[in-house]
Amino acid sequence: MPDAPFNPAHHQASTLSLPSGTWATVLDCLCDHFKAIDRAQWLDRIARGRVLDAQGKPIDVDLPYKQGLRIHYFREVANERPIAAQESILHVDEHLVVADKPHFLPVTPTGEYVEHTLLRRLIRRLGNPHLVPLHRIDRHTAGLVLFSANPASRSAYQALFPNRQIDKCYEAIAPALPHLTFPLVHTSRMVHGEPFFRMQEVAGVINSETRVEVAQKMGDLWRYRLYPITGKTHQLRVHMTALGASLCNDPFYPEVCAQGEEDDYTKPLKLLAKRLAFNDPLTGEPRFFESRLTLDG
Template identity: 75%
Template sequence: MTAPFDPAHQQASTVCLPPGDWATVLDCLCDHFKAIERGQWLDRFARGKVLDAHGQAIAPDLPYRRGMRLHYFREVPNERPIPVQERILHADEHLVVADKPHFLPVTPSGEYVEQTLLRRLIKRLDNPHLVPLHRIDRHTAGLVLFSANPQTRSAYQQLFPQRRIDKHYQAIAPALTQLAFPLVHKSRLVHGEPFFRMQETAGAVNSETVARVLEKNGDLWRYGLSPITGKTHQLRVHMAALGAAICNDPFYPQLLDTPQDDYHNPLKLLAHSLSFEDPLSGAPRLFQSELSLDW
């Protein structure tokens, strides 16, 4: 028996055709996705990159039908290579652990599709079922866990919302000589402007970070950061709020005009270690990054 098509496993996007009077599926897609040229859609159809709800390739002259569910594979023409290399630290039947370098996105988004940690690992391991169990920022380096088996995925996914996994980061930032460590910083984080930046605001607390000092080097300190919650950009916003924005942060405290990535000056933030009790075996698991932050 053939397994049903799962667009998430195949890294496909899904669209339900909107109301309209188009003659064909191709006409609808061209009008709905105005930024994608007709020739690009025709090329996708020719290569079997547009599928019906059952995962079967369709022809561009297929008659349009309102509400039809289609799957298509996002592509970025002339996608710019990202000259960094990930490392696989662990791989078994259920779990893959990778060290993500700075600047490499975890999953496809925006201008990045093939140049992402997920797509690279799928190709290297020949496993289309890989799914990230959590995310770290494109600018952040360090550990990312992936589920390798749909049958056991939910057991590992529950580690994060149930807070049964300890996450520890390292960051290099200006010295905070006026504060006593370790300290706990709590605040309410909401989306700001532009949309990809976060900001602290009044209201019920929804983010918490424990900060420690690991090493001192003149005006810069190496901090150990343990996020109790997992809000977007939490560590970056919290350090900026304390008065010690993480070195080379292009977003906080101010958004910098940096049109191109500076590979010689990455954000000094590293997802250093992850520890948890394995939900399948009950054994303790500890993974540590092989990357490091230079002063």
């Protein structure tokens, strides 16, 4: 089956304001500025209408260079690895979209993933290029993600998160911790560690906090309810590891698994963004959303 025609409205472009230089054409500037992308690739993108001028029109290969000229281009990853797992849409209105993200699917374009991301999929499904995630969950985590669908109301919903006006509940499966008393609150100072994508706890001023409850005791494994008060990267995974119960199938904690391997869909990280609750900043009405996914199986 041939590829569907490229529709800029279903993608999000990156923008470059051309720097100072002596290039003859925009093409020359792009080749020199993005050294990891060869000239043949830029020629191919231009031929397919994936490099646009400030007015959103495809540029010609001989468009003269001009400092400060704004150029829009669409990121592409050669031979992007497809992700079979499918998202579902739980809610759509003028201002909000709520989706259930499966394990392994990134929320936004990053690294080797561009088209196989929750954001790009939703833009295509809903035909709304204005979608912007209001928060993020890890690629390995499943569950609820809220998107702003309307630029006019976006800031009101974005403010819910830094102002801690939204309640988040996660479910996790991890080893039993019979020696601890629950519920408990774990706090620590988290900073970036090694490798660069891992976080670690260090001494210093506390910047992360999680409430932990036991939802179900299942022998050697327990089901936990996790309530992040703060929103640090990998916070729940790091905090559970610190308590002595790294989440089942976690590829990063307590140790990093071999990198570069294919995702094993039979062993997803046992972490699910289960519930979100908040008072709507526009109407004041309470809003509540619950994932239809589970960690069973």
